[in-house]
Amino acid sequence: MQVFSTFENNIFLEIAISNLEKVGIKREDIYAVPLDNREESRKIFDTLHRSDGISLIDIAMPLATAFSVVTASLGFELKWGPIYWGLIGAIGGFITGLVIRLIIILTTNKKKRQLKGKQSEVILIVNCDINDGEIVEKILWEHLALGLAKVIN
Numbered sequence: 073m074q075v076f077s078t079f080e081n082n083i084f085l086e087i088a089i090s091n092l093e094k095v096g097i098k099r100e101d102i103y104a105v106p107l108d109n110r111e112e113s114r115k116i117f118d119t120l121h122r123s124d125g126i127s128l129i130d131i132a133m134p135l136a137t138a139f140s141v142v143t144a145s146l147g148f149e150l151k152w153g154p155i156y157w158g159l160i161g162a163i164g165g166f167i168t169g170l171v172i173r174l175i176i177i178l179t180t181n182k183k184k185r186q187l188k189g190k191q192s193e194v195i196l197i198v199n200c201d202i203n204d205g206e207i208v209e210k211i212l213w214e215h216l217a218l219g220l221a222k223v224i225n
Contacts, residue, residue: 073202073224075209077217078192081106085194088215092198095207101199107192126177132169139165192218 079085089102143161147154196217200208205222212220 073200073205073222075198075200075205075212075220075222077196077198077212077220079194079196079215079217080191081193082216084215085196088196088212088217091211091215092208095204095211097198097200097204097208103197105195105197107195128170128173128177129166131173132166135169135172136162136166139168 079088085104089104092102093099140158140162143164144154144158147157150157196212198208198212202224209220209222
């Protein structure tokens with residue numbers, strides 16, 4: 073039987089491995105494989121097949137509405153009239169909101185935009201007997217495994 077589990081790279085992984093050895097699992101039957109996590113920065117603009125959940129127009133649309141209302145009301149006294157000035161205000165407000173949102177995104181996430189939550193950093197593979205499977209599973213869950221799977225040979 074093989075037990076696969078994922079861990080963050082911390083002290084709980086080392087403790088889990090030592091507890092597995094104390095239970096009687098041989099050192100040769102325990103494999104720890106480090107993962108290469110994504111380090112490239114995430115893209116700002118979404119595509120058709122991928123979205124990161126960050127909206128660029130959540131500030132732009134309300135500003136476009138507010139600017140168009142204000143400039144349309146001022147347009148009654150200006151030469152081009154309220155319709156043209158309302159459209160000019162809507163475009164100006166939208167561009168202003170878009171620029172504000174881009175500045176916020178680029179300055180707050182300047183470091184490294186990673187996925188939210190905990191990330192798996194190590195895969196631990198344990199070869200054991202079917203009788204020891206429950207004990208191994210219990211030890212791994214107690215030491216904060218992020219995920220676990222069993223394969224019976």
